[in-house]
Every structure is written in C-alpha cells, then in structure tokens.
Amino acid sequence: MKILKFGGTSVGSADNIRRVKDIIQNQNNRVVIVVSALGGITDRLIKAATLAAEGDGQYASEVKQIVEIHQDSIKSLFSDEQKQQEVFDMVAPEFDELNSITKGVFLIRELSRKSLESISGIGERLSSKIIASFLNAKWFDSRKYIKTYVEYGRSQVDLEATNKLLLEVVPKLDKISLFPGFISSNKKGDNTTLGRGGSDYTASLLAASFDADMLEIWTDVNGFMTADPKVISRAYCIEHLSYAEAMELSHFGAKVIYPPTILPAYQKKIPITIKNTFNPETPGTLIDGQKETPKPRQIKGISSIKNVSLLTVHGMGMVGVSGISMRLFASLAAEEINVILISQASSENSISIVIESDQSEKARKAIEKEFKRELDDRHISGIVIDDQMAVVAIVGENMKHTTGMSGLLFNSVGKNGVNVYAIAQGASELNISFVIKERDIKKALNVIHESFFLSDYSRLNLFLVGKGTVGSKLLNKIAAQSEKLMNENRLKIRLIGLAGRKGMLLNNEGMDASTAIENLEKESIPGTVEDFRDRIIDMNLANSVFVDCSASGEVAAIYQSLLDANVSVVTANKIASSSSYSTYKKLKDTAREKGIRFFFETNVGAGLPIIAPINDLVRSGDKIVRLEAVLSGTLNYIVNTLSEDKPLSEVIIEAKEKGFSEPDPRVDLSGTDVVRKSLILARESGYNLEEADVQVEPFVPQEYLDLPSLEEFMRKVKELDAPFEERRQKALKEGKRLRYGARLTSEGKAVVGLMEVDRTHPFYDLEGSNNIVLIWSEHYFEHPMQIKGYGAGADVTAAGVFADIIKVANV
Ligand SMILES: NC(=O)C1=CN([C@@H]2O[C@H](COP(=O)(O)OP(=O)(O)OC[C@H]3O[C@@H](n4cnc5c(N)ncnc54)[C@H](OP(=O)(O)O)[C@@H]3O)[C@@H](O)[C@H]2O)C=CC1
Numbered sequence: 001m002k003i004l005k006f007g008g009t010s011v012g013s014a015d016n017i018r019r020v021k022d023i024i025q026n027q028n029n030r031v032v033i034v035v036s037a038l039g040g041i042t043d044r045l046i047k048a049a050t051l052a053a054e055g056d057g058q059y060a061s062e063v064k065q066i067v068e069i070h071q072d073s074i075k076s077l078f079s080d081e082q083k084q085q086e087v088f089d090m091v092a093p094e095f096d097e098l099n100s101i102t103k104g105v106f107l108i109r110e111l112s113r114k115s116l117e118s119i120s121g122i123g124e125r126l127s128s129k130i131i132a133s134f135l136n137a138k139w140f141d142s143r144k145y146i147k148t149y150v151e152y153g154r155s156q157v158d159l160e161a162t163n164k165l166l167l168e169v170v171p172k173l174d175k176i177s178l179f180p181g182f183i184s185s186n187k188k189g190d191n192t193t194l195g196r197g198g199s200d201y202t203a204s205l206l207a208a209s210f211d212a213d214m215l216e217i218w219t220d221v222n223g224f225m226t227a228d229p230k231v232i233s234r235a236y237c238i239e240h241l242s243y244a245e246a247m248e249l250s251h252f253g254a255k256v257i258y259p260p261t262i263l264p265a266y267q268k269k270i271p272i273t274i275k276n277t278f279n280p281e282t283p284g285t286l287i288d289g290q291k292e293t294p295k296p297r298q299i300k301g302i303s304s305i306k307n308v309s310l311l312t313v314h315g316m317g318m319v320g321v322s323g324i325s326m327r328l329f330a331s332l333a334a335e336e337i338n339v340i341l342i343s344q345a346s347s348e349n350s351i352s353i354v355i356e357s358d359q360s361e362k363a364r365k366a367i368e369k370e371f372k373r374e375l376d377d378r379h380i381s382g383i384v385i386d387d388q389m390a391v392v393a394i395v396g397e398n399m400k401h402t403t404g405m406s407g408l409l410f411n412s413v414g415k416n417g418v419n420v421y422a423i424a425q426g427a428s429e430l431n432i433s434f435v436i437k438e439r440d441i442k443k444a445l446n447v448i449h450e451s452f453f454l455s456d457y458s459r460l461n462l463f464l465v466g467k468g469t470v471g472s473k474l475l476n477k478i479a480a481q482s483e484k485l486m487n488e489n490r491l492k493i494r495l496i497g498l499a500g501r502k503g504m505l506l507n508n509e510g511m512d513a514s515t516a517i518e519n520l521e522k523e524s525i526p527g528t529v530e531d532f533r534d535r536i537i538d539m540n541l542a543n544s545v546f547v548d549c550s551a552s553g554e555v556a557a558i559y560q561s562l563l564d565a566n567v568s569v570v571t572a573n574k575i576a577s578s579s580s581y582s583t584y585k586k587l588k589d590t591a592r593e594k595g596i597r598f599f600f601e602t603n604v605g606a607g608l609p610i611i612a613p614i615n616d617l618v619r620s621g622d623k624i625v626r627l628e629a630v631l632s633g634t635l636n637y638i639v640n641t642l643s644e645d646k647p648l649s650e651v652i653i654e655a656k657e658k659g660f661s662e663p664d665p666r667v668d669l670s671g672t673d674v675v676r677k678s679l680i681l682a683r684e685s686g687y688n689l690e691e692a693d694v695q696v697e698p699f700v701p702q703e704y705l706d707l708p709s710l711e712e713f714m715r716k717v718k719e720l721d722a723p724f725e726e727r728r729q730k731a732l733k734e735g736k737r738l739r740y741g742a743r744l745t746s747e748g749k750a751v752v753g754l755m756e757v758d759r760t761h762p763f764y765d766l767e768g769s770n771n772i773v774l775i776w777s778e779h780y781f782e783h784p785m786q787i788k789g790y791g792a793g794a795d796v797t798a799a800g801v802f803a804d805i806i807k808v809a810n811v
C-alpha cells in the first residue's frame with residue numbers, strides 16, 4: 001500500500017486536481033490519499049476569522065469568496081449537473097458551519113482557540129470531499145481517527161489512541177481511500193489541527209499505522225534542493241537523504257516537508273519520496289535508512305532561515321551559577337517562544353539564542369521578568385537583540401568524524417567578509433549552524449555551495465575599470481577564453497561591472513565581455529570611480545574581484561576600501577604599489593589578513609613572471625642582494641629603433657602606437673615608470689624603499705618634461721632628435737649600445753638612468769621592447785637568475801592581468 005499526500009498547490013485548481021487524477025490512475029496498488037486545502041484557502045479562512053474577531057464586516061465577503069472558490073471548482077470538475085448537485089449537497093454542512101462560526105465570532109468579537117481550529121480546518125474538509133468524489137475514492141473523516149491533546153499550548157498527537165483507531169480502519173480501506181490532512185479532534189470531540197503543514201504529518205501517521213510500503217509527498221518542487229533555489233540558481237535536487245538529514249533540512253527553512261512527518265515513517269522504516277505534481281517524471285528525493293554507495297558527499301544541503309533575531313543574555317554573574325539556562329528556557333517556553341538555535345561558550349559569560357524576529361520583544365520582556373533580581377544587581381548586565389539576522393546550516397551525515405568541515409566552512413565565508421555572530425554544532429556532527437546578518441545570506445550561500453563542491457563550477461565576479469589599450473584586450477581575452485575556462489577549469493568569470501571616466505555599466509547577472517565596451521558607450525550610468533566602488537560594495541557578491549586597467553591615481557585610491565570590504569584587487573596600474581611604503585604595506589597586509597588577493601604581477605615587466613619568482617625566493621628564505629634590470633619596454637624600444645632615418649620624436653610616437661608607452665609617454669621618458677617599477681621590485685625583494693631613495697636620471701632633459709602640455713612637449717622634443725642620434729653614434733663607435741637601466745643595491749638604494757653597455761653585458765642583446773631582470777641572491781650569488789622577454793604591449797599585459805585574475809580563483 002502507498003500513501004500519497006497532495007499539498008495545496010497540487011490541488012489548487014481544477015486543472016491541478018485533474019493532474020492528481022492522472023497520477024492516481026497510474027498506481028497499481030491500493031492507495032490512500034491525503035489532501036491539503038485548495039491552495040491559499042487556509043490563509044483565507046484564518047483571515048476571515050481574524051476579521052470577524054476584530055468586528056470587521058469584511059469577514060463576510062471573505063467567507064463568500066471561499067464558498068465561491070469551492071463552488072467554481074465543483075462546477076469545473078463535474079460536468080454532469082446531477083453529480084454537481086450531489087457534491088454541492090455534500091459540502092453544504094461545511095459552508096453552513098463556516099458561516100455560523102464566523103458569524104458567532106463576529107458577534108462576540110472573540111476568537112477562541114477552539115473556534116480558530118474549527119474554522120482553519122474547514123478547507124481540508126471541503127477539498128477532501130470534492131476530490132474524493134472526483135476520484136471515486138472512499139472518504140474518511142480524519143477527525144475520527146487522529147486524536148490530540150494540548151501540551152505547551154500546542155496540539156500534540158495522542159499516538160497511542162490514534163494508532164489504535166487507525167488500525168481499526170484498515171479492513172475498511174478501499175482500492176482508493178482519501179483522508180483530509182491537517183485536521184484532528186481531541187478527547188471531547190472538539191475540532192483540532194496538527195499545525196501548518198500538518199497534512200504531511202497526517203500522511204505519515206497513516207503510513208505508519210497502515211504499514212505502508214511507501215509515503216509519497218506530492219508538492220510543487222522537484223524535491224529537497226541543495227540550497228534555496230531562489231537564492232542559488234545552481235542549486236539542484238538532492239536524490240537521496242537519510243531520515244536524519246531530511247529532518248535537519250526540513251527544520252532549517254527548506255519548506256518541502258513538515259518536520260514532524262519524518263518520525264513516524266522513520267520508526268516504521270517506511271521510505272518517503274518527495275515528488276513534483278507538475279513534473280511527475282522526475283525521480284524527486286528519496287528519504288530512507290539505506291546506506292549510500294558510493295559514499296556520498298559530506299554535505300547534502302545548505303539551509304537558511306531569514307527573519308530571525310539573535311538574543312544574547314550576558315553578565316559575569318552567570319558564570320558557574322546553575323539553573324540559569326533552565327530559567328531562561330522555561331521563561332521562553334511559558335510564552336510559547338520557539339528557540340531555533342542556542343549557543344553558549346564554556347566561559348558561561350553569555351547565552352545566545354535565535355528566535356523569530358516577531359517574537360523578540362516578547363522574549364525580552366519574559367527574560368527581564370524572570371531575571372529582574374539579577375538585572376537589578378547587575379549580575380546580568382544586559383539583553384542584546386540583533387535584528388535582521390539569518391541562520392545558515394550545512395547538513396550531511398558524512399560530516400561525522402571528517403576533519404576540516406568547519407575549517408572549510410568558516411574559511412570560505414570569512415574570506416568573503418561574512419561575519420559569523422554565533423555558532424552551534426551538535427555532537428551528532430550532522431549539522432553545523434551559524435548566525436549571520438540577513439544581508440549576507442546570498443553571499444554566504446553562494447560561497448558555501450561552491451566550497452563544498454555542491455556546484456559543478458566556481459564563479460568569479462569581475463569589476464573592471466579601464467577599457468583602453470590594456471582593458472579592451474583583457475575583455476577580448478575573457479570573451480575568447482570563457483568557454484575553455486568553464487570546460488577545463490570549471491571556472492565561470494562573470495563580468496558584473498565596467499567603468500571608464502565618464503560612467504559605468506553594471507549587471508548583477510553578468511554581461512557579455514565582447515560587447516561590454518559598446519554597451520558602456522550606449523548605456524552608461526554616470527558616476528565617479530568612488531560611485532563604482534560603492535556599488536560594488538553594496539552588491540556584496542561572493543568572490544568579487546576588482547581589476548584596474550587605468551593609469552589613474554584616483555582609481556588606485558579606492559583599493560584600500562575595496563580590500564576592506566573583502567573584494568580582491570588585480571591591477572596593471574603601478575601607482576598604488578609605488579606610492580608610500582606604508583600605503584603599499586597596508587594594502588598587502590589587508591589582503592593577507594582577510595584571506596583575499598592583491599595581485600599586481602604586470603606592474604613590472606608586463607606579462608613576464610617577475611614578482612612571483614621574487615616572492616618565491618623571499619618566502620623560501622633566500623635574501624636578494626642586488627638587482628639589475630631594464631624595465632622600460634618603451635625606452636628599450638626607443639634605443640633599439642633609433643637610427644639615422646628614425647629620429648627620437650618619431651620613435652616616441654611609434655612606441656605609443658604599439659601600445660608600449662603609458663597613456664602619457666612622458667611618464668616613461670621622465671624615468672617615472674622605471675622608478676615605480678624599481679620601487680615595487682625592491683619592496684617585493686624585502687627592501688623598505690621610498691621614492692626619495694631612488695636616484696633618477698630622466699631619459700630626456702627635465703626642462704622638456706616641465707613643458708605645460710603633452711602637445712608642446714611633442715613639438716619641442718624634435719630638438720632632441722639630433723643630440724640623441726649623436727649619442728647613439730658615439731656609443732656605436734665604441735662597440736656599445738644605449739640602455740635605460742635600473743640597479744638596486746644591498747644598501748637599499750636604487751639608481752635609474754641611461755647607460756652604455758658593451759657586448760659582454762647581459763643587456764647588450766636585449767631586443768625590441770624586451771625587459772630583463774638579473775637577480776643576485778644568497779642562493780644565486782655567482783650567476784644571477786635571469787628573467788627576460790617582452791616587457792610591454794597590450795596583449796602580453798592583458799594576458800598577465802588575466803593570469804592574476806585566474807590565480808584569484810585559485811584554479
Ligand atoms: N601598455 C603596457 O605594456 C603596460 C601597461 N600597464 C599599465 O596598464 C594601465 C592601462 O594602460 P593603457 O591601457 O595603456 O591606458 P589607456 O589610457 O589606454 O586606458 C586607460 C583606461 O582607464 C580609464 N580611466 C582613466 N582614469 C579613470 C578614472 N579616474 N576613472 C575611471 N576610469 C578611468 C580610461 O577611461 P576612458 O576610456 O573613459 O578614458 C581608459 O579606459 C596603465 O596603468 C599602465 O601602466 C602595465 C604593464 C604594461
């Protein structure tokens with residue numbers, strides 16, 4: 001025998017009831033059906049009762065609508081007029097009862113518990129009679145068999161009496177039998193109910209007493225999901241759960257099944273299947289006691305509850321005093337306040353509990369009353385309520401005795417800046433629950449889902465400033481590589497924001513990198529880079545990365561606040577890391593403390609790996625004692641390209657056109673770009689260098705650099721064509737070449753300037769825009785480590801930035 005329970009949505013309309021008929025017709029064995037009220041009817045009944053108790057005459061029209069909804073269903077389900085009339089007559093007593101009780105409540109302006117239970121159960125009585133007629137099922141009145149008593153202000157099922165009565169029904173069951181869910185009665189015969197969602201419980205009680213082979217809960221979702229699908233679009237249906245896992249998940253926000261339902265089925269080892277009435281072919285979720293092979297993931301699902309408050313009672317006078325918890329929980333129980341989570345540290349200094357927010361003030365008053373003396377004596381120093389909180393829990397039987405579960409959980413939320421206010425884990429190790437701010441729920445669920453591999457890919461949310469030479473190439477690479485990254489690295493890079501000087505474009509769901517620049521031109525929202533930063537922080541997305549492809553100090557100035565908000569930063573812009581040492585250090589320290597990333601590999605040598613090997617040397621205990629380098633792609637290109645026919649002024653323009661120079665080439669020609677790179681190299685090598693420690697000889701005389709505009713500079717720089725050619729010729733005659741080099745000594749000083757090198761020097765053969773870095777260290781003391789290759793250019797730089805972005809994702 002099978003028990004099938006259909007919820008309110010499953011029987012919410014005549015069409016849906018026809019679907020139920022199809023499902024029933026496909027059953028081979030005897031079935032017992034349990035139905036809820038038609039969708040939304042219980043809420044309407046409670047509303048009508050409340051309006052009546054408030055003396056609001058509107059209750060009558062609410063009742064009228066309830067009657068009409070049922071009459072319409074009957075008309076739609078039964079085409080035969082005689083049959084229609086038969087069903088109308090069958091439900092007439094329920095309509096009469098509804099009218100008379102609500103009228104009584106309206107007249108005396110009082111809604112007793114007894115009246116409320118009678119009114120709220122009428123929906124199931126109506127739906128069950130209508131559906132039983134439609135299915136030709138034998139109808140049973142659940143109130144006769146399901147017996148309750150009151151304990152702690154709630155109706156509890158009298159299991160012994162119920163089981164005895166239900167066993168007597170067994171011989172009377174038909175091929176198709178139907179019971180209303182939710183409703184019951186007490187010893188005196190008064191109508192009672194099993195609590196909202198109680199129809200599931202009715203079905204489980206019947207399954208246990210009738211010794212059913214299977215309990216099927218038919219609802220409007222495919223089953224238990226790995227997380228709330230409204231928050232996590234990648235959440236998927238869990239195929240199998242143990243009874244204990246299902247109990248934990250159903251308690252924690254996943255409103256798929258009413259929690260008490262699990263116990264009767266568990267005790268009789270009856271499997272439960274969650275099925276979707278609107279998608280009956282999908283297997284749904286099977287809940288049973290069978291061991292799973294292969295061993296399933298440690299975590300089966302993530303639950304969350306919103307609209308809760310964290311209430312903390314604290315005071316030194318609580319330490320070592322027995323009975324405090326007993327009094328606290330008794331005072332809450334007396335007010336029928338349900339405690340969702342409890343957390344107390346071994347110091348006993350405070351006890352934190354989570355309750356529904358609409359009960360927080362009632363809870364405060366109850367605790368203040370109970371602990372008046374302790375509060376007056378300051379043994380308890382206060383009761384603090386944090387509202388707008390949420391509880392998140394990870395659930396899975398396989399967490400038991402598996403080390404690292406909480407480490408992974410709290411590491412992943414912590415790295416994303418989600419503060420954890422309280423934690424609870426039972427010794428069963430089945431559930432780890434923690435309390436966070438409600439605004440962080442989406443972020444927390446996303447990172448947990450990813451961390452525990454419940455998702456089949458990770459996501460990185462990208463915010464890019466700069467769509468010029470480097471930024472535009474980066475966008476091309478993202479567009480071209482995204483499919484490969486997804487297929488081979490299971491990494492999805494989502495471009496969420498793009499900004500330039502005039503404004504920004506944002507899309508929570510991600511935008512197409514190949515058309516983003518075009519769309520920014522068309523639809524940009526005006527705003528500064530600070531506005532862009534505020535939007536990034538407000539969006540509060542997990543795994544966010546800010547990418548700077550500008551050359552702007554204003555953009556560099558927002559890194560600290562982004563890192564403070566747990567947004568990683570990847571930058572091609574050298575300004576931040578070459579500004580004061582304290583700024584550079586604070587940025588790096590913040591990233592380290594928060595477990596996020598601040599990467600700037602392209603700041604030196606563009607796409608060449610220079611910073612990472614230096615970091616490796618330093619971290620492995622080596623000491624860098626000397627560095628010599630050619631660090632300017634632009635200046636190396638210039639000295640290599642100058643000839644009798646190619647004067648300096650022309651080659652400067654070429655370097656810009658080839659994407660080697662800075663947006664303003666004077667930054668290269670002044671030596672500033674090389675000074676910045678030298679500072680970064682020195683700092684990464686362990687030297688605390690400031691700009692003043694770098695002695696610089698500009699590539700062109702200072703008087704040219706002091707000219708008021710770039711246009712004027714470009715006009716006047718022609719005057720230098722002849723002197724530069726002269727210098728080149730002189731060097732050539734001596735068998736030498738010009739190089740713009742940088743040298744860092746172990747005294748922590750750096751020198752930057754133009755030099756002449758002969759063919760014995762490693763710089764001599766450095767072609768085109770190439771860079772070279774020679775590193776002498778305690779390990780590399782005789783022969784320096786050499787890193788050499790393209791040191792500038794949009795393509796290599798964009799590739800370097802992209803590599804840093806992927807490193808953030810840690811794949
Ligand atoms: N070229 C190379 O070989 C290498 C370059 N780099 C670095 O890459 C960075 C980018 O260089 P490049 O692409 O040539 O520069 P571009 O001038 O071509 O592009 C700069 C971009 O930054 C935007 N921008 C500038 N200021 C702001 C601001 N205040 N707010 C918002 N957006 C701003 C500009 O916006 P808008 O489009 O609206 O003008 C533009 O899109 C530089 O820092 C450079 O040093 C690093 C290594 C090598």
Ligand SMILES: N[C@@H](CC=O)C(=O)O
Nearest residue numbers: 632633634660661662
């Ligand atoms: N302008 C720079 C580009 C990279 O930082 C250079 O010429 O090297």
